[in-house]
Amino acid sequence: MLHTLALFLLCAGPAAAIQCTEMPGELKQVDAGSGEVYGVNKNDNIYHWESNKWKQLSGKLSHVTVGPAGVWGVNSGTNVYKWQDNKWVHMSGALKQVDAGGDKIVSGVNVHDSVYCLNKEQILSQSSDVTYTDIEGSLKYYTCGPLGCWGVSSDNKIYYRYDVTPTACQGSRWREIWGSLVMVEVGTDGSVVGVNSAGKAYIRAGITAENPIGTSWTKLAIGFSASHVTYDAGDLWLITPKGVIYRCEINDNQCTVTPGNLKQVDAGAGEVYGVNDNDAIYHWVNNGWKQLSGKLSHVTVGPAGVWGVTSENHVYKRQDNNWVLMSGSLKQVDAGGDKILSGATGEDLISCLNKDQTRSTAVDLNYNSIEGSLKYYSCGPFGCWGVNKDNKIFYRYGVTPTACQGSRWQQIPGGLVMVEVGADGSVYGVAEGSVYKRDGICANNPIGTSWIKLGLSFTAKHVSYDAGELWVVTNTGDVYKCEVKV
Structure with a gap:
């Protein structure tokens, strides 16, 4: 089913028309990065978007991620897995959410909302026993990109992490960003998107290398309620509370x-x-x-x-x-x-x-x-x-x-x-x-x-x-x- 939706950039005035296509299947979480898309459904089945359709992979995961650091996931028991040689390899660590979108670093949070990351040397290692770096603070969701990392806390406050590098993934300091989100994702190109408790989707405007925190949140009038969002290479992927999947592409610039x-x-x-x-x-x-x-x-x-x-x-x-x-x-x-x-x-x-x-x-x-x-x-x-x-x-x-x-x-x-x-x-x-x-x-x-x-x-x-x-x-x-x- 093809839906043409008006995407109103509220702080910019005119609407930019996009086309959102309802995709086959149902998912509870999706992640796009490095030109790839992965997702999991309510039964923790794992799927990879290939040739315009979902291909089921072996295994069970509650959250999956793809990016410059590869393909990673965690299961309902907080076990961490990495996709290597077409199979899931059990890695050390315990996380409930994981992100591979940084510059060959992995980040995530555990069930106690403690924040962790893996430096590039750990990602490139073939060892399953990896060494995590602790990051001060408490977050329920944490995601990284080329211009830094973003996270949300248990009370839906938004934070940005400065000075994250491949060899010092812990960064240096936090800055609270105005607004409220239940989850946030950073694209491979540095774009930041998120969803609030009311199911509204937002994109961060004004992000540059000189101003990595951007300037404001722009509400996306997509016409349906969202529970999860991710962005890569011009495509916005959204999941509704009922598991319906939408892929939105630019139609008018x-x-x-x-x-x-x-x-x-x-x-x-x-x-x-x-x-x-x-x-x-x-x-x-x-x-x-x-x-x-x-x-x-x-x-x-x-x-x-x-x-x-x-x-x-x-x-x-x-x-x-x-x-x-x-x-x-x-x-x-x-x-x-x-x-x-x-x-x-x-x-x-x-x-x-x-x-x-x-x-x-x-x-x-x-x-x-x-x-x-x-x-x-x-x-x-x-x-x-x-x-x-x-x-x-x-x-x-x-x-x-x-x-x-x-x-x-x-x-x-x-x-x-x-x-x-x-x-x-x-x-x-x-x-x-x-x-x-x-x-x-x-x-x-x-x-x-x-x-x-x-x-x-x-x-x-x-x-x-x-x-x-x-x-x-x-x-x-x-x-x-x-x-x-x-």
């Missing part, structure tokens, strides 16, 4: 023009940078463009930091608020991979830097050559995408932080003049002035299934996506910010 004029823009890791026709560099700060020193013809921001190239193909990295000249020659550069850097040269040759090179403070870097010829190359968590001089589209398999060159190419149907990959794996591109999104992308199917044309009212030449916001530069240099998350 709220776009507002921003001040200024640019030729290229890049969004990633909660930041946005751009350059204009004069190669002046700008950073989006406090809802306005702040000019930075220097000249660049192309700029990028992502997990690998802030990088750029000049019209002479010199490569620069932003370090200590300065542009530092690095070795190499590129005309286009991308920092959106898992702390790797990729790009194309003036001759359409393809190069990349492994994670150890992007994290180094050295200026003399060792680039890896990639076979093939592309004019634009962009990476994300599920691999890399590029287009060649004939506007043919290609996907690169086997890309990792330590082997950024990947293993092989696959041509993707369609034609684009440029392509960008978001931090959550979303892929957008431009063709003949129209913007397209790749549908069906997930960890199991990183190339997706088809291209969806977005119904924008202007002619685009460049596009970038991060944290629910699509940034579009028109052929006249106008810059639009489109809200494409629910």
Whole structure:
């Protein structure tokens, strides 16, 4: 059954239309992350969303989670399990709720509302005897993302945890956030959604890397009561008190023009940078463009930091608020991979830097050559995408932080003049002035299934996506910010 619902952004005025589809089956809890969706029903049966249907897995769990840390779950006896080699492995610990959405960390709470987490080294270990880190405080639900962790207490108060990292998952301090929720979830891109005691769903507005707690709660007028919510890669999954499952997708995009004029823009890791026709560099700060020193013809921001190239193909990295000249020659550069850097040269040759090179403070870097010829190359968590001089589209398999060159190419149907990959794996591109999104992308199917044309009212030449916001530069240099998350 297909329901078209008006999603009223109450603090923004106009409604953004979305389509919510009632999905088969019944669940009591669902979690989406890293392009995957898992859920459990009232009988604690476990399900995985595959090929547009639920596939039951072996075992029993009362709560399941999926994210950068993998697939984890807990059963009604508070036993903790991790999905390894297509089976559930019993891990040490006792939790009633668990979350794998952080930067390869796991977090959760026990029956006494004590809060715990596992550092990245514990997640990567093959051992079932893992060492948990205690976190002060008391919460009934705790969830993490790239910009920090959120939780709710037994009296439905909301808290944010600062300074959570892969090696110090305990963070540093709490901050109470205004509002009241019974549960909260953080998306892979940092989006925060939740449900209150009245069954109303909310999304946190204004979240950025500079302001990870956001600015306000926006009520989602979805037309039904919700008991659980999760968000990933543009899809909002909701469970009603009766176990009905809804999947909501954007159908119409709220776009507002921003001040200024640019030729290229890049969004990633909660930041946005751009350059204009004069190669002046700008950073989006406090809802306005702040000019930075220097000249660049192309700029990028992502997990690998802030990088750029000049019209002479010199490569620069932003370090200590300065542009530092690095070795190499590129005309286009991308920092959106898992702390790797990729790009194309003036001759359409393809190069990349492994994670150890992007994290180094050295200026003399060792680039890896990639076979093939592309004019634009962009990476994300599920691999890399590029287009060649004939506007043919290609996907690169086997890309990792330590082997950024990947293993092989696959041509993707369609034609684009440029392509960008978001931090959550979303892929957008431009063709003949129209913007397209790749549908069906997930960890199991990183190339997706088809291209969806977005119904924008202007002619685009460049596009970038991060944290629910699509940034579009028109052929006249106008810059639009489109809200494409629910």
